[in-house]
Amino acid sequence: MAESEIKRFFKKRLKIGNVVIEPPLFLAPIADISDSVFRRIVKGFGGVGAVFSEMISSDALTRGCKKTSLMLNFDSNEKPIFFQISGKNPYRMAMAARMLEDSGADAIDINFGCPSKNVTKSGGGAALLRDLKSATEVIRSVRRVLSIPLTIKIRAGWDENSLVYRKVGKIAEDEGVDAIFFHGRTRKQMYSGSVNYRWIGELKSKLTIPVIGNGDVVDRYSLAKMLETGCDGVMIARAAIKKPWVFYSLMSGKDVEVLSLLSVIEKQFKMLMDCYPENLAKHKMKLFMSWYSRSLPDGKSIRVQLSSAKTAFEVYGIFEEYRNRVNQAF
Template sequence: MLRIGTLRVDPPLVLAPMAGITDHLYRLMLRRIGGVGLVTMEFISSEAITRGNARQLAKMFFSEEERPLSIQIYGSDPERMAAAAEIVAELAPDACDVNMGCPANKVLKGCAGAALMGDPPLARRIIREVRRRLTIPLTVKFRLGLDDSRKNFLDLGKICEDEGAEAVALHARTARQMYTGRAGRSEITQLKNHLAIPVIGNGDVETPHDVAAMLADTGCDGVMIGRATMKNPWIFRQAADLLAGRAPREATDTERRDLMLWHFSRIEETARDPREALHKLRTMTGWYTHGLAGGRALRVRISDLATPAAFREAVVDFFEANGRLAATA
């Protein structure tokens, strides 16, 4: 079990924040499958929160079923971050995370995200101010450093600990690397040995066995998974089974179909317009049929379907026509 201050995260498995992906429905879907200990929202800018940007504020909606849940904020101005933290606190999530790892240019130009790794005194002030406004646990997520010659994750980790953060998450790549190369493991071990607060390891975990290996090899307290959850939303359940000594099992085709149809219908209900719904449905179908025999044919077929209803039909057909489903279909 992972303890983040007063928060118990059990199993010690965390959904990584992913902009454009880890929205309300996505988090709910993973919760329903099970095995995830803590889910994280998409990052939200402290500017947007404090200026009352309605679209961004709407992103902070969550339901009780999603708990425990963490809200991630980013920004470069300590006062504004603190003001955003106060608004976050009113929503009463289970934790608040500060993003110091985002390598996207848009974020770096505002000197937020990973840019803060290049300015440790500013990073310290942000953590201090945010900490002062929150009573819930505070975590910080960062990378190894800006580039190979400036790997200061150990120093930043210590700053987080000194300023009262309850845990840190390390995506073991530099900002310069973006998503290239392989995320390190030895640096996670180093950070774990350097700090007294829990360390959550992150980067390139693709299978339940990778989860177990990361815990065993690095001694980290928890594992955070991002991209692999899109190809395999069952990964948390499988990893939780593995950690509990049970054999992890693949999702059945019935489970895949039912999950897709559930997610589809919720997207149709909640999307702001049909085009947005169609875009999300296409993306999701790509994820959920990844690696399935005939999945490519389905992806081609849906590429020019114009309504969500036609989508649903294509998915039902796909599973039935392939004789994939048992008698329950």
């Protein structure tokens, strides 16, 4: 794909229902990671058109779980924001969707792709790809209560022998879904192998609603490959966890230096300690430090120390010690 076409993509406006996304690049839903703090960090770099929340269990939300209600927090700078819900019970899914619309979501997304046993054992996530009757009921009941756009995020099927993306695409279009986010792998693949661009291109060619391609986009080369499918937009997860400036990098062609990353981590950790109870802040700081360490020189030394940290302050101490070492080296 010519460089000029990639440049044109960054100037494109995508409309999903009445929501305008410019450029059509999405921060993916990432359990435990894409909370308000992380979304603000990613937005701060620029280049991202819309962000997704973490996956929110419709059961937990509608039963009043305190930890889940923290996931509803967002800042107006994060908009447009898509909230993703998971579950199988049409009544609870509709109720959760309404609660999120009432708290300011720009769109609701239903998770049809989560491969984790925790989610699939009760029939939600990718398990809905094996039960299209329930999938249809869930979409229909959520669509009925929403006035904002509704999207779904799918995988291709449970495994290679049960590819259902064409059927699910048709159901979605018939039931008034506004766009489909398509991670081009099966549930069985989890994250192995590589994304299948042919499936994404085929779904795009069959539907009139937007199809957003997802999987393995990390740089301009992989972005170009995804755009060659003809998809209307692109969603990124893992590359954003390791490098929250990936959208900015894709657009500008520039990278961010280690010292800038360290100041981002400092800012993020302070925000986490402000926003969450100590235990949850510690958990998230450990998680992020572990992901970020993969983009840092001698990052392994951080991961070794993290395992023994018992409080958020201890995690912060490990980070500070690392930063001092790096500062001396520069």
